[in-house]
Amino acid sequence: MKARTLGWVRAAVGGMWLVKLAFEPLSFYADLPRSMFAPPGFLRAVPDGVWSTVLTPGFLTGFKFVLLALLVLFTLGVRPYRPIAVVTAVALTFHEGLVRGMTFVNHQELALLYCACVLAILPAADGFAWPGQRRATASAETYRAGMTLMALAALVPYTFIAAHRIAFSAPQIFTGRSLSTFLGSLSGLDRDGWRLGLHLVDHPNLLVLAKVVFAVTTVFELLAPLCLVNTRFRRTWLAVMIPFHISTWFLMDIFFWENLVLAALLLVDLEGVAARVRTTLAHYPRRRWNTVSPA
Protein backbone atom coordinates (compact mmCIF):
# COMPACT_ATOMS: atom_id res chain seq x y z
CA MET A 1 0.00 0.00 0.00
CA LYS A 2 1.24 3.47 -0.83
CA ALA A 3 1.80 6.30 1.60
CA ARG A 4 -0.58 8.51 -0.35
CA THR A 5 -3.53 6.16 0.37
CA LEU A 6 -3.11 6.74 4.08
CA GLY A 7 -2.74 10.42 3.21
CA TRP A 8 -6.10 10.37 1.44
CA VAL A 9 -7.71 8.92 4.56
CA ARG A 10 -6.01 11.52 6.75
CA ALA A 11 -7.27 14.33 4.53
CA ALA A 12 -10.78 12.86 4.42
CA VAL A 13 -10.99 12.38 8.20
CA GLY A 14 -9.70 15.92 8.79
CA GLY A 15 -12.07 17.26 6.16
CA MET A 16 -15.06 15.56 7.77
CA TRP A 17 -14.19 17.08 11.14
CA LEU A 18 -13.92 20.52 9.53
CA VAL A 19 -17.36 20.11 7.95
CA LYS A 20 -18.84 19.02 11.28
CA LEU A 21 -17.31 21.72 13.41
CA ALA A 22 -17.04 24.76 11.15
CA PHE A 23 -20.60 25.92 11.85
CA GLU A 24 -21.00 24.49 15.30
CA PRO A 25 -22.17 27.15 17.76
CA LEU A 26 -19.88 25.94 20.53
CA SER A 27 -20.44 29.10 22.59
CA PHE A 28 -24.11 28.08 22.93
CA TYR A 29 -23.06 25.61 25.61
CA ALA A 30 -21.97 28.56 27.78
CA ASP A 31 -25.62 29.69 27.81
CA LEU A 32 -26.74 26.47 29.45
CA PRO A 33 -26.79 26.11 33.24
CA ARG A 34 -23.47 25.07 34.75
CA SER A 35 -25.24 22.46 36.90
CA MET A 36 -26.02 20.49 33.73
CA PHE A 37 -22.35 19.85 33.08
CA ALA A 38 -21.10 16.42 34.10
CA PRO A 39 -17.66 15.81 32.54
CA PRO A 40 -17.37 12.26 31.22
CA GLY A 41 -14.43 9.89 31.50
CA PHE A 42 -10.97 11.35 31.92
CA LEU A 43 -12.38 14.91 31.95
CA ARG A 44 -13.51 14.31 35.54
CA ALA A 45 -9.88 14.71 36.52
CA VAL A 46 -10.00 18.36 35.44
CA PRO A 47 -10.44 20.61 38.53
CA ASP A 48 -13.86 22.15 38.86
CA GLY A 49 -12.50 25.67 38.81
CA VAL A 50 -11.13 25.14 35.31
CA TRP A 51 -14.61 24.51 33.95
CA SER A 52 -15.75 27.91 35.19
CA THR A 53 -13.24 29.41 32.76
CA VAL A 54 -13.84 26.92 29.97
CA LEU A 55 -17.62 27.21 29.92
CA THR A 56 -17.61 30.86 28.94
CA PRO A 57 -18.51 32.24 25.49
CA GLY A 58 -15.07 33.75 24.99
CA PHE A 59 -13.12 30.59 25.80
CA LEU A 60 -15.40 28.31 23.81
CA THR A 61 -15.28 30.55 20.74
CA GLY A 62 -11.50 30.83 20.98
CA PHE A 63 -11.13 27.09 21.49
CA LYS A 64 -13.30 26.41 18.46
CA PHE A 65 -11.12 28.56 16.20
CA VAL A 66 -7.93 27.01 17.52
CA LEU A 67 -9.41 23.55 16.88
CA LEU A 68 -10.42 24.52 13.34
CA ALA A 69 -6.92 25.82 12.66
CA LEU A 70 -5.40 22.58 13.95
CA LEU A 71 -7.79 20.59 11.77
CA VAL A 72 -6.73 22.54 8.69
CA LEU A 73 -3.09 21.76 9.43
CA PHE A 74 -3.94 18.11 10.13
CA THR A 75 -5.99 17.79 6.94
CA LEU A 76 -3.16 19.21 4.86
CA GLY A 77 -0.57 17.07 6.62
CA VAL A 78 1.58 20.09 7.40
CA ARG A 79 4.90 19.44 9.11
CA PRO A 80 5.75 18.73 11.85
CA TYR A 81 2.91 16.26 11.35
CA ARG A 82 3.14 14.12 14.50
CA PRO A 83 2.92 16.91 17.11
CA ILE A 84 0.16 18.66 15.16
CA ALA A 85 -1.81 15.43 14.79
CA VAL A 86 -1.44 14.47 18.45
CA VAL A 87 -2.51 17.93 19.68
CA THR A 88 -5.44 17.85 17.24
CA ALA A 89 -6.53 14.42 18.47
CA VAL A 90 -6.35 15.59 22.09
CA ALA A 91 -8.28 18.78 21.30
CA LEU A 92 -10.95 16.81 19.43
CA THR A 93 -11.30 14.41 22.36
CA PHE A 94 -11.64 17.36 24.73
CA HIS A 95 -14.27 18.92 22.46
CA GLU A 96 -16.29 15.72 22.23
CA GLY A 97 -16.15 15.26 26.01
CA LEU A 98 -17.21 18.87 26.55
CA VAL A 99 -20.34 18.68 24.41
CA ARG A 100 -21.28 15.32 25.87
CA GLY A 101 -20.75 16.57 29.41
CA MET A 102 -23.36 19.26 28.80
CA THR A 103 -25.87 16.97 27.09
CA PHE A 104 -25.45 13.20 27.11
CA VAL A 105 -22.94 10.58 26.07
CA ASN A 106 -23.79 9.28 22.61
CA HIS A 107 -21.87 7.65 19.82
CA GLN A 108 -22.00 9.95 16.87
CA GLU A 109 -18.53 11.09 15.77
CA LEU A 110 -16.75 8.60 18.06
CA ALA A 111 -15.68 6.29 15.20
CA LEU A 112 -14.32 9.38 13.45
CA LEU A 113 -12.55 10.38 16.68
CA TYR A 114 -10.91 6.96 16.98
CA CYS A 115 -9.69 7.26 13.38
CA ALA A 116 -8.23 10.71 14.10
CA CYS A 117 -6.42 9.30 17.15
CA VAL A 118 -5.06 6.34 15.16
CA LEU A 119 -3.91 8.66 12.35
CA ALA A 120 -2.05 10.72 14.93
CA ILE A 121 0.25 7.78 15.72
CA LEU A 122 0.71 6.66 12.12
CA PRO A 123 3.02 8.08 9.41
CA ALA A 124 -0.08 9.51 7.73
CA ALA A 125 1.55 12.56 6.12
CA ASP A 126 4.13 10.72 4.03
CA GLY A 127 1.91 11.15 0.99
CA PHE A 128 -0.88 13.44 -0.23
CA ALA A 129 0.30 16.22 2.03
CA TRP A 130 1.13 19.87 1.61
CA PRO A 131 3.51 21.47 1.12
CA GLY A 132 6.20 19.75 -0.85
CA GLN A 133 7.00 16.25 -1.96
CA ARG A 134 7.35 13.70 0.79
CA ARG A 135 9.18 10.43 0.93
CA ALA A 136 7.86 7.30 2.56
CA THR A 137 9.24 6.81 6.05
CA ALA A 138 7.62 3.40 6.54
CA SER A 139 7.03 0.23 4.59
CA ALA A 140 3.94 -0.45 2.48
CA GLU A 141 2.95 -3.06 5.07
CA THR A 142 2.95 -0.42 7.81
CA TYR A 143 0.57 1.81 5.87
CA ARG A 144 -1.66 -1.19 5.23
CA ALA A 145 -1.59 -2.13 8.92
CA GLY A 146 -2.70 1.41 9.75
CA MET A 147 -5.69 1.11 7.44
CA THR A 148 -6.56 -2.26 9.00
CA LEU A 149 -6.36 -0.80 12.50
CA MET A 150 -8.65 2.09 11.58
CA ALA A 151 -11.10 -0.26 9.89
CA LEU A 152 -11.26 -2.39 13.03
CA ALA A 153 -11.70 0.69 15.25
CA ALA A 154 -14.67 1.70 13.08
CA LEU A 155 -16.18 -1.82 12.79
CA VAL A 156 -15.81 -3.20 16.32
CA PRO A 157 -18.37 -0.74 17.79
CA TYR A 158 -21.03 -2.29 15.54
CA THR A 159 -20.30 -5.63 17.20
CA PHE A 160 -20.65 -4.03 20.63
CA ILE A 161 -24.01 -2.50 19.74
CA ALA A 162 -25.42 -5.76 18.41
CA ALA A 163 -23.99 -7.92 21.22
CA HIS A 164 -25.61 -5.69 23.85
CA ARG A 165 -28.94 -5.69 22.02
CA ILE A 166 -28.99 -9.47 21.61
CA ALA A 167 -27.77 -10.25 25.14
CA PHE A 168 -30.06 -7.83 26.96
CA SER A 169 -33.18 -7.50 24.87
CA ALA A 170 -33.58 -10.21 22.24
CA PRO A 171 -36.04 -11.46 21.16
CA GLN A 172 -38.55 -8.98 22.62
CA ILE A 173 -36.87 -5.95 21.10
CA PHE A 174 -37.50 -7.38 17.62
CA THR A 175 -40.99 -8.76 18.23
CA GLY A 176 -42.59 -6.19 20.54
CA ARG A 177 -43.44 -2.49 20.37
CA SER A 178 -39.90 -1.22 20.78
CA LEU A 179 -39.28 -0.34 17.16
CA SER A 180 -42.49 1.64 16.83
CA THR A 181 -41.59 3.55 20.02
CA PHE A 182 -38.10 4.30 18.69
CA LEU A 183 -39.46 5.39 15.30
CA GLY A 184 -42.19 7.54 16.80
CA SER A 185 -40.03 9.31 19.36
CA LEU A 186 -36.93 9.88 17.24
CA SER A 187 -38.73 10.73 14.05
CA GLY A 188 -40.45 13.57 15.86
CA LEU A 189 -37.31 14.98 17.44
CA ASP A 190 -36.82 17.45 14.61
CA ARG A 191 -39.89 19.34 13.45
CA ASP A 192 -38.16 19.99 10.15
CA GLY A 193 -37.03 16.40 9.75
CA TRP A 194 -38.33 13.80 7.32
CA ARG A 195 -40.76 12.39 9.93
CA LEU A 196 -41.23 9.29 7.81
CA GLY A 197 -40.89 7.08 10.88
CA LEU A 198 -44.09 8.58 12.23
CA HIS A 199 -45.90 7.49 9.08
CA LEU A 200 -44.38 4.00 9.20
CA VAL A 201 -45.85 3.51 12.67
CA ASP A 202 -49.32 3.87 11.08
CA HIS A 203 -48.81 0.95 8.71
CA PRO A 204 -48.67 -2.44 10.50
CA ASN A 205 -47.42 -4.41 7.46
CA LEU A 206 -44.54 -2.02 6.90
CA LEU A 207 -43.78 -2.13 10.61
CA VAL A 208 -43.46 -5.95 10.46
CA LEU A 209 -41.05 -5.60 7.54
CA ALA A 210 -39.08 -3.00 9.49
CA LYS A 211 -38.80 -5.39 12.45
CA VAL A 212 -37.42 -8.13 10.19
CA VAL A 213 -34.91 -5.69 8.71
CA PHE A 214 -33.97 -4.58 12.25
CA ALA A 215 -33.20 -8.18 13.24
CA VAL A 216 -31.23 -8.92 10.07
CA THR A 217 -29.27 -5.69 10.40
CA THR A 218 -28.42 -6.61 13.99
CA VAL A 219 -26.78 -9.84 12.79
CA PHE A 220 -24.71 -7.91 10.27
CA GLU A 221 -23.74 -5.39 12.95
CA LEU A 222 -22.57 -8.26 15.17
CA LEU A 223 -20.37 -9.72 12.43
CA ALA A 224 -18.92 -6.39 11.21
CA PRO A 225 -15.20 -7.16 11.86
CA LEU A 226 -15.50 -10.16 9.52
CA CYS A 227 -15.55 -7.63 6.66
CA LEU A 228 -11.77 -7.79 6.93
CA VAL A 229 -11.74 -11.56 6.62
CA ASN A 230 -13.91 -12.28 3.62
CA THR A 231 -14.40 -10.19 0.49
CA ARG A 232 -17.86 -11.54 -0.31
CA PHE A 233 -19.07 -10.86 3.22
CA ARG A 234 -17.60 -7.35 3.07
CA ARG A 235 -19.59 -6.58 -0.09
CA THR A 236 -22.76 -8.03 1.43
CA TRP A 237 -22.17 -6.07 4.63
CA LEU A 238 -21.83 -2.81 2.68
CA ALA A 239 -24.93 -3.68 0.66
CA VAL A 240 -26.90 -4.07 3.89
CA MET A 241 -25.43 -1.33 6.03
CA ILE A 242 -25.33 1.52 3.54
CA PRO A 243 -29.10 1.37 2.95
CA PHE A 244 -29.55 0.87 6.69
CA HIS A 245 -27.75 4.12 7.51
CA ILE A 246 -29.67 5.95 4.80
CA SER A 247 -32.96 4.56 6.09
CA THR A 248 -32.28 5.73 9.65
CA TRP A 249 -31.84 9.22 8.20
CA PHE A 250 -35.30 9.14 6.67
CA LEU A 251 -37.04 7.20 9.44
CA MET A 252 -35.35 8.56 12.56
CA ASP A 253 -33.59 11.75 11.41
CA ILE A 254 -30.32 10.17 12.50
CA PHE A 255 -27.67 10.20 9.81
CA PHE A 256 -24.28 8.70 10.54
CA TRP A 257 -22.91 10.00 7.23
CA GLU A 258 -19.39 9.97 8.57
CA ASN A 259 -19.67 6.19 9.05
CA LEU A 260 -20.66 5.81 5.40
CA VAL A 261 -17.64 7.81 4.28
CA LEU A 262 -15.38 5.81 6.61
CA ALA A 263 -16.80 2.58 5.18
CA ALA A 264 -15.98 3.80 1.67
CA LEU A 265 -12.46 4.84 2.70
CA LEU A 266 -11.54 1.81 4.77
CA LEU A 267 -13.42 -1.08 3.17
CA VAL A 268 -12.96 -0.24 -0.49
CA ASP A 269 -9.75 -0.80 -2.38
CA LEU A 270 -8.97 2.89 -2.92
CA GLU A 271 -5.82 2.24 -4.91
CA GLY A 272 -7.73 -0.11 -7.19
CA VAL A 273 -10.46 2.48 -7.73
CA ALA A 274 -7.88 5.19 -8.41
CA ALA A 275 -6.12 2.95 -10.94
CA ARG A 276 -9.40 2.23 -12.73
CA VAL A 277 -10.25 5.94 -12.84
CA ARG A 278 -6.80 6.72 -14.30
CA THR A 279 -7.20 3.94 -16.88
CA THR A 280 -10.64 5.23 -17.87
CA LEU A 281 -9.44 8.81 -18.17
CA ALA A 282 -6.45 7.69 -20.25
CA HIS A 283 -8.88 6.55 -22.96
CA TYR A 284 -10.07 10.08 -23.51
CA PRO A 285 -7.66 11.95 -25.79
CA ARG A 286 -6.54 15.31 -24.52
CA ARG A 287 -7.75 18.31 -26.47
CA ARG A 288 -4.90 20.05 -28.19
CA TRP A 289 -5.29 23.78 -28.24
CA ASN A 290 -2.23 24.59 -30.31
CA THR A 291 -2.63 22.38 -33.37
CA VAL A 292 -4.27 24.76 -35.83
CA SER A 293 -2.44 24.22 -39.10
CA PRO A 294 -1.76 27.14 -41.39
CA ALA A 295 -3.89 27.08 -44.51
Add this chain to the structure above:
Amino acid sequence: MELHRRRTGLVAELIPGAIGAALVLAALTRLAGVDRRVPEALLIVAVLVAAASHRPLRESLAEFDRRHQLAAAGLFVALFLGQFMGGKGFPFVSWRMYGSVAGGQPSVYEYDGVRADGTVVALVPSRLLNGITANRFANKLAIQIDQLRKAPDPKVRGEHEASVVALARRYNDGRQRAPIESVDVSRIVPPAETGDVLWRITIP
Protein backbone atom coordinates in the same frame (compact mmCIF):
# COMPACT_ATOMS: atom_id res chain seq x y z
CA MET B 1 -6.80 -4.75 0.15
CA GLU B 2 -5.38 -8.08 -0.97
CA LEU B 3 -5.82 -9.68 2.44
CA HIS B 4 -9.53 -9.70 1.68
CA ARG B 5 -9.02 -11.86 -1.36
CA ARG B 6 -7.38 -14.76 0.46
CA ARG B 7 -9.56 -17.57 1.66
CA THR B 8 -8.67 -20.18 4.21
CA GLY B 9 -10.81 -23.30 4.28
CA LEU B 10 -10.23 -23.82 7.97
CA VAL B 11 -11.32 -20.31 8.76
CA ALA B 12 -14.43 -20.68 6.59
CA GLU B 13 -15.49 -23.55 8.87
CA LEU B 14 -14.17 -22.08 12.09
CA ILE B 15 -15.94 -18.74 11.94
CA PRO B 16 -19.56 -19.96 11.68
CA GLY B 17 -18.79 -22.63 14.29
CA ALA B 18 -17.31 -20.15 16.73
CA ILE B 19 -20.16 -17.74 16.31
CA GLY B 20 -22.76 -20.48 16.53
CA ALA B 21 -21.16 -21.73 19.73
CA ALA B 22 -21.18 -18.21 21.13
CA LEU B 23 -24.86 -17.78 20.33
CA VAL B 24 -25.71 -21.07 22.04
CA LEU B 25 -23.61 -20.15 25.07
CA ALA B 26 -25.17 -16.70 25.19
CA ALA B 27 -28.67 -18.21 25.09
CA LEU B 28 -27.79 -20.72 27.81
CA THR B 29 -26.34 -18.08 30.10
CA ARG B 30 -29.46 -15.97 29.59
CA LEU B 31 -31.70 -18.89 30.45
CA ALA B 32 -29.57 -19.67 33.51
CA GLY B 33 -30.15 -16.14 34.77
CA VAL B 34 -26.49 -15.20 34.58
CA ASP B 35 -25.68 -11.46 34.45
CA ARG B 36 -26.41 -10.42 30.88
CA ARG B 37 -23.03 -8.82 30.52
CA VAL B 38 -21.69 -12.39 30.33
CA PRO B 39 -23.47 -13.38 27.12
CA GLU B 40 -22.71 -9.88 25.78
CA ALA B 41 -19.00 -10.39 26.42
CA LEU B 42 -19.16 -13.92 24.97
CA LEU B 43 -20.64 -12.67 21.72
CA ILE B 44 -18.06 -9.91 21.39
CA VAL B 45 -15.14 -12.21 22.14
CA ALA B 46 -16.44 -14.86 19.73
CA VAL B 47 -16.59 -12.41 16.82
CA LEU B 48 -13.19 -10.88 17.62
CA VAL B 49 -11.59 -14.32 17.98
CA ALA B 50 -13.18 -15.37 14.71
CA ALA B 51 -11.69 -12.31 13.01
CA ALA B 52 -8.31 -12.83 14.70
CA SER B 53 -8.22 -16.44 13.52
CA HIS B 54 -7.75 -15.10 9.98
CA ARG B 55 -3.98 -15.21 9.51
CA PRO B 56 -3.66 -12.45 6.90
CA LEU B 57 -5.45 -10.07 9.28
CA ARG B 58 -3.07 -10.98 12.12
CA GLU B 59 -0.08 -10.69 9.81
CA SER B 60 -1.23 -7.28 8.66
CA LEU B 61 -1.29 -5.92 12.20
CA ALA B 62 1.98 -7.71 13.00
CA GLU B 63 3.70 -5.45 10.45
CA PHE B 64 3.56 -2.66 13.00
CA ASP B 65 6.64 -2.03 15.07
CA ARG B 66 6.46 -2.89 18.77
CA ARG B 67 5.28 0.58 19.79
CA HIS B 68 2.36 0.58 17.38
CA GLN B 69 1.44 -2.98 18.29
CA LEU B 70 1.18 -1.97 21.93
CA ALA B 71 -0.91 1.07 20.99
CA ALA B 72 -3.23 -1.11 18.89
CA ALA B 73 -3.58 -3.64 21.70
CA GLY B 74 -4.28 -0.80 24.15
CA LEU B 75 -6.96 0.56 21.83
CA PHE B 76 -8.82 -2.77 21.69
CA VAL B 77 -8.53 -3.36 25.43
CA ALA B 78 -9.86 0.16 26.08
CA LEU B 79 -12.74 -0.34 23.62
CA PHE B 80 -13.68 -3.65 25.27
CA LEU B 81 -13.48 -2.31 28.82
CA GLY B 82 -15.33 0.87 27.86
CA GLN B 83 -18.24 -1.23 26.64
CA PHE B 84 -18.88 -2.29 30.25
CA MET B 85 -18.20 1.06 31.94
CA GLY B 86 -21.07 3.20 30.71
CA GLY B 87 -19.89 6.71 29.94
CA LYS B 88 -17.21 6.57 32.63
CA GLY B 89 -14.58 5.35 30.21
CA PHE B 90 -15.04 8.22 27.72
CA PRO B 91 -13.91 8.31 24.93
CA PHE B 92 -14.30 4.53 25.23
CA VAL B 93 -18.00 4.32 25.96
CA SER B 94 -20.70 1.68 26.11
CA TRP B 95 -21.99 1.20 22.60
CA ARG B 96 -25.68 0.75 23.18
CA MET B 97 -28.12 1.84 20.53
CA TYR B 98 -31.72 0.71 20.71
CA GLY B 99 -30.53 -1.94 23.09
CA SER B 100 -33.37 -1.79 25.62
CA VAL B 101 -36.92 -2.96 25.20
CA ALA B 102 -39.15 0.12 24.93
CA GLY B 103 -42.85 0.19 25.50
CA GLY B 104 -45.62 2.63 25.96
CA GLN B 105 -46.51 5.37 23.58
CA PRO B 106 -43.85 7.31 21.74
CA SER B 107 -43.63 10.97 22.66
CA VAL B 108 -42.83 13.88 20.42
CA TYR B 109 -42.03 17.15 22.15
CA GLU B 110 -42.45 20.51 20.47
CA TYR B 111 -41.65 24.04 21.54
CA ASP B 112 -43.71 27.05 20.52
CA GLY B 113 -42.64 30.58 21.28
CA VAL B 114 -45.35 33.06 22.15
CA ARG B 115 -44.82 36.74 21.38
CA ALA B 116 -46.33 39.67 23.29
CA ASP B 117 -49.05 40.08 20.66
CA GLY B 118 -50.05 36.41 21.05
CA THR B 119 -48.57 35.16 17.79
CA VAL B 120 -46.96 31.76 18.03
CA VAL B 121 -43.72 30.75 16.34
CA ALA B 122 -42.27 27.27 16.15
CA LEU B 123 -39.07 27.08 18.15
CA VAL B 124 -37.10 24.43 16.33
CA PRO B 125 -33.56 23.62 17.51
CA SER B 126 -32.40 22.65 14.01
CA ARG B 127 -33.30 26.15 12.74
CA LEU B 128 -31.28 27.88 15.43
CA LEU B 129 -28.32 25.53 15.89
CA ASN B 130 -26.30 23.50 13.44
CA GLY B 131 -27.03 19.82 12.79
CA ILE B 132 -24.96 18.06 15.47
CA THR B 133 -25.68 20.56 18.22
CA ALA B 134 -29.38 20.72 17.36
CA ASN B 135 -29.80 16.97 17.51
CA ARG B 136 -27.83 16.67 20.73
CA PHE B 137 -29.70 19.55 22.36
CA ALA B 138 -33.14 18.32 21.23
CA ASN B 139 -32.33 14.92 22.71
CA LYS B 140 -31.26 16.54 25.97
CA LEU B 141 -34.51 18.52 26.19
CA ALA B 142 -36.46 15.30 25.58
CA ILE B 143 -34.51 13.52 28.34
CA GLN B 144 -35.28 16.39 30.75
CA ILE B 145 -39.00 16.32 29.90
CA ASP B 146 -39.16 12.52 30.27
CA GLN B 147 -37.53 12.82 33.71
CA LEU B 148 -39.95 15.56 34.79
CA ARG B 149 -42.96 13.62 33.58
CA LYS B 150 -41.87 10.61 35.62
CA ALA B 151 -41.10 12.54 38.79
CA PRO B 152 -40.84 16.28 39.49
CA ASP B 153 -37.32 17.30 40.40
CA PRO B 154 -36.50 20.95 41.16
CA LYS B 155 -32.92 20.64 39.84
CA VAL B 156 -34.00 19.09 36.55
CA ARG B 157 -36.86 21.57 36.29
CA GLY B 158 -34.46 24.47 36.73
CA GLU B 159 -32.06 23.09 34.14
CA HIS B 160 -34.90 22.42 31.70
CA GLU B 161 -36.26 25.95 32.03
CA ALA B 162 -32.80 27.43 31.60
CA SER B 163 -32.22 25.28 28.49
CA VAL B 164 -35.48 26.41 26.91
CA VAL B 165 -34.70 30.03 27.80
CA ALA B 166 -31.29 29.66 26.12
CA LEU B 167 -32.98 28.39 22.96
CA ALA B 168 -35.55 31.19 23.03
CA ARG B 169 -32.84 33.83 23.52
CA ARG B 170 -31.04 32.43 20.49
CA TYR B 171 -34.23 33.03 18.52
CA ASN B 172 -34.65 36.50 20.00
CA ASP B 173 -31.12 37.56 19.00
CA GLY B 174 -31.69 39.85 16.07
CA ARG B 175 -35.47 39.95 16.60
CA GLN B 176 -35.62 42.61 19.31
CA ARG B 177 -38.82 44.13 17.88
CA ALA B 178 -40.85 40.92 18.20
CA PRO B 179 -39.19 38.69 20.75
CA ILE B 180 -40.60 35.52 22.24
CA GLU B 181 -41.83 36.14 25.76
CA SER B 182 -42.76 32.61 26.73
CA VAL B 183 -42.44 29.06 25.38
CA ASP B 184 -45.12 26.37 25.42
CA VAL B 185 -43.69 22.87 25.75
CA SER B 186 -46.10 20.35 24.24
CA ARG B 187 -46.27 16.60 24.01
CA ILE B 188 -47.70 14.92 20.95
CA VAL B 189 -48.50 11.22 20.76
CA PRO B 190 -48.18 9.97 17.18
CA PRO B 191 -50.13 9.62 14.95
CA ALA B 192 -51.83 12.74 16.34
CA GLU B 193 -50.63 15.97 14.74
CA THR B 194 -51.25 18.14 17.80
CA GLY B 195 -50.92 17.54 21.47
CA ASP B 196 -51.24 18.98 24.94
CA VAL B 197 -49.23 21.78 26.43
CA LEU B 198 -47.25 20.35 29.33
CA TRP B 199 -46.09 23.68 30.73
CA ARG B 200 -45.24 27.23 29.79
CA ILE B 201 -41.86 28.76 30.47
CA THR B 202 -41.54 32.54 30.75
CA ILE B 203 -38.49 34.13 29.16
CA PRO B 204 -36.98 36.68 31.55
